[in-house]
Amino acid sequence: MSKAFEATELGGKHLANRIVMAPMTRSRAYGEGNSPTDLMAEYYAQRAGAGLIVTEGTQPSAIGQGYPDTPGIHSAAQIAGWRKVTDAVHAEGGVIYLQLMHTGRVGHPTLMGRTPVGPSAVRAAGQVYTHAGPQDFVTPRELTDDEIRDTIADFADAARNAVEAGFDGVELHGANGYLIHQFLAPNSNVRRDAWGGGPEGRIRFAVETARAVADAIGADRTGFRLSPGNSYNDIDESDRTDLDATYGALVDALAPLNLAYLHQMEVPGVRDLTLRLRKAWPTAFVLNPASGAEPTGPDALALIEDGTADLVAYGALFLANPDLPTRLARGGPYNTPDTSKSFGGDHTGYTDYPSLG
Structure with missing residues (x-):
């Protein structure tokens, strides 16, 4: 049997x-x-056959919301x-982490009722979807030193709320051009104080x-996601020397915390950096591998066999195939998403994808 289908441990949790x-x-x-619904509980429970579920990005505070109808974890x-979601997943034998996503400068005043915040007052090129349709990104308000510390505290409070809601852990979203990534990137962070340069x-x-999150809920319940070189949301990390230095320093600084895992969303052309980060990381390494225009496919399981990753993450294929591990083990077939x-709507294209048998 392929190693991908063997049980393993992650942060003290047994993964199937x-x-x-x-x-x-x-x-x-x-x-x-913006609280989860019974339909969301059904959606995640259908996919509890995954070794690990990482939820959709969830705002740790009201100002962290960047898109309509995304869930938060900052209210009762x-x-x-x-709690309905975690109970449903656990009833099916699954393990589920909540992804904490503060969108930073990616948002719009019509959504949150105030100007988005970021590391610097640098507007992202492009548009964001709102209930009124696509809107140009606005110039964010630069966070003060005190506000940065308050934002860190918001993440820690949100992590505690996640544990109260029954999650097995949380994943910090440091990828895809959102707030943590905005601090990492030289074009969105032009500060000259201790938070930049x-x-x-x-x-x-x-x-x-x-x-702060590890201190709040335990390092063994804390994961971290990154995406070196990802240009999404107008991030520019094209200087390869700076990219290597930044992510090498980041992983070196995170490693002593002994977090549950590091989760890399890989973009094309950085496999050499991926391998260096994997070698430097002391615990589980999760890879969402670069796959070009196609969704991550069955061939990605070879990355577990050859040791490139400990676990492999699937996005689009899991959207349309609630029983994806079973389909991968059998060699398909696969539903097309x-x-x-993808965004908004009812159960169609959400919980109505058929399982095998």
Whole structure:
């Protein structure tokens, strides 16, 4: 049997296999104050056959919301809504982590009722979807030193709320051009104080946030996601020397915390850096491998066999195949995702994908 289908341990939790459901925003948190619904509980429970589920990005505070109908974890109603999700997943034998995602400068005043915040007052090129349709990104308000520390505290409080809601752990979203990534990148962080400048300053927010969360709920319940070189949301990490220095320093600083895992969303052209980060990381290494225009496919399981990763994360294929580990073990067949139903809507394109048998 392929190693991918063998049980393993992660952060003290028993995983049935080494296949991870990657976080995917679905914008269906229609409950009170952006709280999860029974439909969301059904969606995640259907996919409990994953060794590990990482939820959609969830805002640790109201100002951290960047898209319509995404869930939070900063109110009593949200905690109660997420408890339905974790109970449903655990009833099916699954393990589930909550991804904490503060979108930073990626957002719009029409959504949050205030100007988005970021490491620097640098507007991202592009647009964001709102209930009123696509809107240009706005110039964020630069966080003060005190506000940065308050934001770190928000992450720690949100992690405690996640544990109260029954999650097995949390994943910090340091990828895809959101707040933590904005601090890491030289084009979105142009500060000249202790939170910016060279790589050592730019990694500080990520490291201090990870440390605060680990202190709050335990390092063995804390994961960290990164995506070196990812240009999503107008991030520019094209200087390869700076990229290598920044992420080398970040992983070196995070490693002593002994977090549950490091989760890399890989972009094309950085496999050499991926291997260096994997070698430097002391605990489980999860890889969402670069796959070009196609979704991550069955061939990615070879990365577990050859030791490139301990676990492999699947996104789009898990969206359309709730029983993905079973399908991978049998060699398919695979449902095709309806991408027109990716964000918002009802159960169609969400919980109505068939399982085998």
